[in-house]
Amino acid sequence: MKKTVCILTLLLISITAYSQQDKQMRSLDPGFVHTVYFWLNNPDNEDDQKQFEKAMKKFMKKSKHANTHYVGKPPKATRDVVDDSFTYALIVSFKNAKSQEKYQTEKAHLDFIDEAQSLWNKVIVYDSQGVKL
Template sequence: MKKTVCILTLLFITITAYSQQDKTMRSLDSHFVHTVYFWLNNPDSEEDQKQFEKAMKKFMKKSNHANTHYVGKPPKATRDVVDDSFTYALIVSFKSAKQQEKYQNEKAHLAFIEEAGSLWNKVIVYDSQGIKL
C-alpha cells in the first residue's frame, strides 16, 4: 500500500511538473524573435554591469511593443560549440515583424541606446520568424 501511494505521488509530481514546463515553453511568442548579444567594453566592471542592467530594466519596462523578453548572462561554456564570449543576451518576441519595426523606433529603445550605447563595443542581432512543426 505504501509503495502504491509513493508511486502515485511521484507520478502526480512528475505530471504536474511536466504540465508547468509545457506552459512555460509556450509563453514565448514565436511569430518574430529578436535576439541581441552585447559585448561590453569592460565586461568585468561591476559599475558598467550595473549601469547596463539599470538601463535594460528601464527599457524593458517602458517598451510598448515587446511581447515577451529575456535578459541573461552566459554561463561558463563546458563544450567547444558554446560561445560564451558575450556579456549579455536579450531575447525579445513580437506578434509580428511590423511590431518589431515599431520597437526599433520607439522612445524606450532609442533611450536605451543613448543611455547604454557607450558601454558596449560589439552587438550582434539575430532575427527569426517561427515555423510550424
C-alpha cells in the same frame, strides 16, 4: 494500499511537473524573436555593468511592443561550439514582424540605445520568425 497511494502520488507529481514544463516551453511568443548579444567595452567593470543593467531594466519596463524578454550573461563554456565571449544577451519576442518594426523606433528602445551605447563596442543581432512544426 499504502504502496498504491505512494505510486499514485508520484504519478500525479510527474504529470503536474510535465504539464508545467510544457507550459513554460510555450511561453515564448513564437511570432518573432529578436536576439541581441552585447560586448561591453569593460566587461569586468561593475559600474559599467550596473549602468547597463539599469538602462536595460528601464527599457524593458517601458517597451510597448515587446511581449516577453530575457536578459542573461554567459556561463563559462564547457564545449567548443559554445561562444561565451559576449557580456550580455537580450532575447525579446513579438507578436509579429510588424510589432518588431514598431519597437525599433519606439522611445523606450531609442532611449536605451542613447543611455547605454557608450558602454559597448560590439552588438550582434539575430532575428527569427516562428516556424510551425
